[in-house]
Every structure is written in C-alpha cells, then in structure tokens.
Amino acid sequence: MAILYTRIVFLLFVFFLSSSAFASFSPADEYLVNCGSDVDSTVDNRRFVGDASASKVKFFSSEGSIALKGENLALNVPQIYRTARIFAQQAKYKFNVREQGTHMVRLHFNRLYSSKIDLNDALFHVTVNGHVVLRNFSGDDKDSSSDFESRVREFLIWVDVGEVVIRFVPSKDSNFAFVNAIEVISAPKDLIGDAATSVSHDGTEKFNGLAKQAMEVVYRINVGGRKVTPFNDTLWRTWVPDDEFLKTGDGSSEKTYFTGRIKYRSGGASREVGPDNVYNTARVGKRSNGLVDMSWDFKVSAGYKYLIRMHFCDIASKSLGRLYFNIYINGNLAYQDFDISYAADDVLASPYYIDFVVDATADDNNSPSGSSITVSVGPSNKTNVDEHGVDAILNGVEIMKMNNSMGSLDGYVSTEMILSTCPNRRNLSIFIAMLAFMCIFMSFYIVTQRKKVKDQYGWTKLSMDILEDNPKSGNQFAARKA
Numbered sequence: 351m352a353i354l355y356t357r358i359v360f361l362l363f364v365f366f367l368s369s370s371a372f373a374s375f376s377p378a379d380e381y382l383v384n385c386g387s388d389v390d391s392t393v394d395n396r397r398f399v400g401d402a403s404a405s406k407v408k409f410f411s412s413e414g415s416i417a418l419k420g421e422n423l424a425l426n427v428p429q430i431y432r433t434a435r436i437f438a439q440q441a442k443y444k445f446n447v448r449e450q451g452t453h454m455v456r457l458h459f460n461r462l463y464s465s466k467i468d469l470n471d472a473l474f475h476v477t478v479n480g481h482v483v484l485r486n487f488s489g490d491d492k493d494s495s496s497d498f499e500s501r502v503r504e505f506l507i508w509v510d511v512g513e514v515v516i517r518f519v520p521s522k523d524s525n526f527a528f529v530n531a532i533e534v535i536s537a538p539k540d541l542i543g544d545a546a547t548s549v550s551h552d553g554t555e556k557f558n559g560l561a562k563q564a565m566e567v568v569y570r571i572n573v574g575g576r577k578v579t580p581f582n583d584t585l586w587r588t589w590v591p592d593d594e595f596l597k598t599g600d601g602s603s604e605k606t607y608f609t610g611r612i613k614y615r616s617g618g619a620s621r622e623v624g625p626d627n628v629y630n631t632a633r634v635g636k637r638s639n640g641l642v643d644m645s646w647d648f649k650v651s652a653g654y655k656y657l658i659r660m661h662f663c664d665i666a667s668k669s670l671g672r673l674y675f676n677i678y679i680n681g682n683l684a685y686q687d688f689d690i691s692y693a694a695d696d697v698l699a700s701p702y703y704i705d706f707v708v709d710a711t712a713d714d715n716n717s718p719s720g721s722s723i724t725v726s727v728g729p730s731n732k733t734n735v736d737e738h739g740v741d742a743i744l745n746g747v748e749i750m751k752m753n754n755s756m757g758s759l760d761g762y763v764s765t766e767m768i769l770s771t772c773p774n775r776r777n778l779s780i781f782i783a784m785l786a787f788m789c790i791f792m793s794f795y796i797v798t799q800r801k802k803v804k805d806q807y808g809w810t811k812l813s814m815d816i817l818e819d820n821p822k823s824g825n826q827f828a829a830r831k832a
C-alpha cells in the first residue's frame with residue numbers, strides 16, 4: 351500500500367515537473383491591436399485585433415482619426431505593418447488591466463507610403479500612464495534596416511491603477527501621430543525584481559525600487575547566438591546577435607553552443623526571463639587564447655540610469671567549480687570572482703542572471719547627449735592558471751533605459767507638460783471631407799481610365815473607413831494642409 355502511494359506521489363511529481371517545465375506563460379492581460387485595420391491579423395500565431403471595425407472599438411478613443419492603408423507595399427510586409435491609425439489631435443488607447451505589476455507595452459511603427467497623407471509630416475509624443483516614452487518622434491525606424499522587428503519600441507511599465515493609457519500627441523498643429531500596432535501584456539512576476547547592484551567609479555552599492563521604474567528596452571542581445579524572433583521567445587521578444595557590439599576582435603573569444611537541455615531551476619532565471627535559444631549559445635574567453643577581457647560596447651543616450659541584465663549559463667565547462675570570472679561595467683569592477691557553479695546551485699547548464707544599474711553620463715567620445723556602456727567579463731584571480739579551460743562566459747545582455755526624475759524616458763519633460771502644451775481642439779472633418787472628395791474624384795478617374803480592371807483598390811476601402819470614423823466639424827488641420 352505504502353509503495354503504491356509513493357509511486358502515485360512520484361508519478362504526480364514527475365508529471366508536475368514535466369508539465370511545469372514546458373508550460374508556456376499565459377499572461378493575465380494581453381491586448382494585441384492591429385491599428386487602423388478593420389480585420390484581425392495573425393502574426394506568429396498571435397491574433398492582433400483590428401481596431402477599425404465598430405464593434406471592437408472598446409479600448410480606443412479619439413475625436414478624429416483616420417484608418418490608413420499603405421500603398422505600394424512589398425508582399426513580405428506583415429499584416430500589422432500594412433495599416434496605421436493616424437491622429438491629427440491628441441488621442442488615447444485605454445486598456446483595462448486585471449493584474450497589478452509590470453506590463454510590457456510594445457508600439458509598432460512603420461511609416462507607410464500613402465498618396466493621401468505624407469507620413470513625413472509625422473512628429474509626435476507618446477505617453478504611457480505617467481511617463482513620457484517618446485518625444486518629437488517621427489516614427490522612423492531605429493536603424494533604417496528592412497527588419498520589421500526593429501520597428502518595435504518596447505517599454506516596461508509598472509501598473510497599479512488598473513489600466514494602461516497610451517496617449518498620442520502631435521508635436522505641432524501641422525504634425526500628426528500614428529501607430530501601426532500595439533501590444534499590452536502583463537509580465538510574469540519574476541521578470542523584473544526590485545533590487546539590483548549599482549556600479550560606479552566608487553564601487554558597488556545596492557539599488558532598490560527597480561520594479562517601479564518605467565523602462566525602455568534599448569538592447570536585447572543573444573551573445574554568440576542567432577537572432578531569436580518573437581515566434582521562438584516565451585514573451586514574444588526579439589534578441590539579436592552580438593557581433594556588432596563585440597569590442598575584442600582579437601580572437602580571444604569564441605562562440606559556443608549547447609545541444610542538451612537547459613536546466614531551469616527556481617532561484618535562477620526562468621524560461622520567461624530568457625528562452626532556451628539565448629542560454630544554449632554563448633561566447634567564451636580563454637586565457638590560453640590571450641584573453642584579457644571580453645567586452646561589448648553599447649551606444650546609449652546620456653542622462654539616464656540603465657539596467658544592465660547579464661545572462662549566464664555554464665554550457666562550456668566539463669565539470670563544476672572550475673569557472674570563476676570578474677564582471678566589469680564601464681571598466682569598473684562590478685562582481686569579483688563570480689562563481690557560476692555556486693550561483694547555479696551546482697548544476698551545469700542552469701541559467702542565472704545578474705542585474706546591474708549604471709548612470710550614463712555624457713562622454714567626450716560622443717556627442718553631448720551620447721554615452722556608451724561597456725560590459726566586460728574577464729579572468730579572475732581564483733582561476734587556476736594551469737588549467738587551459740574557459741576563463742569567462744556570457745550568454746546574453748539586455749540594456750534598459752530607466753525613466754529620469756521627471757518620469758520621462760525621452761527628455762526632461764513631464765506628461766503634464768506634453769499634454770498641456772499640445773493642441774487638443776483640432777478636428778479632422780474638413781480634411782476628411784477633402785480626402786473623401788479626392789477619393790471620389792480619383793475613383794471616378796480610375797474607373798473611367800480602367801473600365802476593365804475589376805479588382806478593388808485599397809483607397810476605396812480607405813474612404814469608407816474615413817467616413818465611418820468621421821466626427822464633427824471645424825478643422826485647422828485641413829486649413830493647414832490646404
């Protein structure tokens with residue numbers, strides 16, 4: 351009897367272990383919005399709800415806005431980047447959230463080509479709850495690569511008020527705001543802890559209150575590995591390879607990868623903190639290859655604190671207790687004799703992360719607003735010099751900008767300043783009426799030109815959207831445009 355009982359307990363235990371190890375995270379709050387679209391679209395098995403169809407406009411409110419369809423788009427452009435919502439005046443999206451805590455807010459921007467609206471006139475501010483997250487933003491890609499993931503701006507916002515309110519505010523009367531897609535997702539509880547180690551010239555000290563800072567993800571790097579796309583990440587993030595950030599090009603570092611199972615463990619990093627694809631690749635440094643330090647350099651803007659999360663997983667050592675190394679931030683010793691086996695509870699291939707905080711001050715090598723953060727790992731005095739093994743390892747790095755004392759992530763401005771100085775009285779109607787007129791005119795023109803072509807064009811559909819969204823009257827926007 352007792353044996354049977356233990357067996358059942360054991361089976362339950364195994365079942366629990368295996369199911370919890372592979373269960374994917376399901377957030378309490380998850381909103382995915384395909385802005386300016388009247389249809390839903392699925393990207394990487396995730397359904398983005400179109401905000402243009404009347405029945406679904408629950409979280410969106412604006413006096414006047416336009417649902418815009420891009421023209422001349424390449425075939426490979428994902429659905430969510432084919433439409434945008436345009437705002438000529440202050441507008442907001444409001445999402446009710448059930449869970450208090452950190453929420454991931456991702457905004458997608460793709461400056462569409464349209465013959466009706468010139469998106470080069472886009473210039474706007476964005477606030478999320480009490481934080482300015484983008485100021486005088488043009489919606490341009492971070493780097494002008496054709497990579498769609500680079501069009502995402504990601505913010506981590508602590509929410510205790512039961513809602514996430516995202517406001518779009520045109521910079522001037524002659525400007526407008528736009529957005530292509532929005533994600534609001536509650537983060538797992540363990541994603542952002544409250545304490546970190548602050549590193550400076552003067553040494554290290556404890557930093558508390560991390561969880562409640564607003565943050566912008568500026569770099570998310572899979573060291574020694576390939577790009578990880580939202581499809582393969584537990585929280586739908588993108589991680590990029592480290593090659594362009596690696597400073598030491600002297601061959602003292604080598605890439606390594608692991609084909610076994612990453613052993614996630616409570617007390618270490620969870621699969622939501624970093625997916626297998628990040629922990630199963632790394633760069634290792636060997637003194638036998640002439641290693642001094644392995645360093646990575648990241649350009650950042652000065653005047654902010656940054657959270658630097660370094661991801662470690664010993665996928666290179668043959669046995670425990672052999673790998674010790676030092677960690678430096680901007681050349682300052684941040685962690686001496688890091689004992690990766692001890693940190694991972696004496697388990698190989700078990701992930702762990704460390705959070706550091708630094709102040710980025712303007713440096714002479716960059717423009718007044720520019721700064722850089724260097725992270726390095728190098729041999730420790732504890733390493734046995736006679737061994738020709740691995741002397742340092744790094745699997746991933748994330749760098750997140752923290753809000754300044756004004757609560758802003760983009761300049762010395764507060765949300766109050768942004769919301770009060772910006773025009774709020776404008777209305778789109780005349781502009782829309784003109785657009786509608788142009789559309790009718792052009793439809794007529796095209797119909798007469800191409801009687802035989804039967805397919806429907808995007809712009810005819812657009813004119814419908816505009817009329818549906820059309821509010822009242824009186825418009826400076828149109829006057830300006832005229």
Ligand SMILES: *[C@@H]1O[C@H](CO)[C@@H](O)[C@H](O)[C@H]1NC(C)=O
Pocket residue numbers: 485486521761763768
């Ligand atoms: C946006 O840019 C304009 C022009 O450079 C400037 O006058 C204005 O102060 C900026 N707005 C904010 C909120 O920084």
Ligand SMILES: *[C@@H]1O[C@H](CO)[C@@H](O)[C@H](O)[C@H]1NC(C)=O
Pocket residue numbers: 578579581582627
């Ligand atoms: C997901 O990861 C697997 C294994 O690393 C890879 O083969 C595949 O191409 C990835 N898929 C996407 C969409 O990134």
Ligand SMILES: *[C@@H]1O[C@H](CO)[C@@H](O)[C@H](O)[C@H]1NC(C)=O
Pocket residue numbers: 676683686731
């Ligand atoms: C390593 O040892 C050398 C010589 O004993 C000492 O000067 C140095 O400060 C030590 N470095 C670290 C990081 O412990």
Ligand SMILES: *[C@@H]1O[C@H](CO)[C@@H](O)[C@H](O)[C@H]1NC(C)=O
Pocket residue numbers: 480563564655752753754755756757758
């Ligand atoms: C971030 O903003 C909050 C107020 O929203 C403020 O209490 C906090 O001190 C700011 N963080 C920093 C690092 O200045």
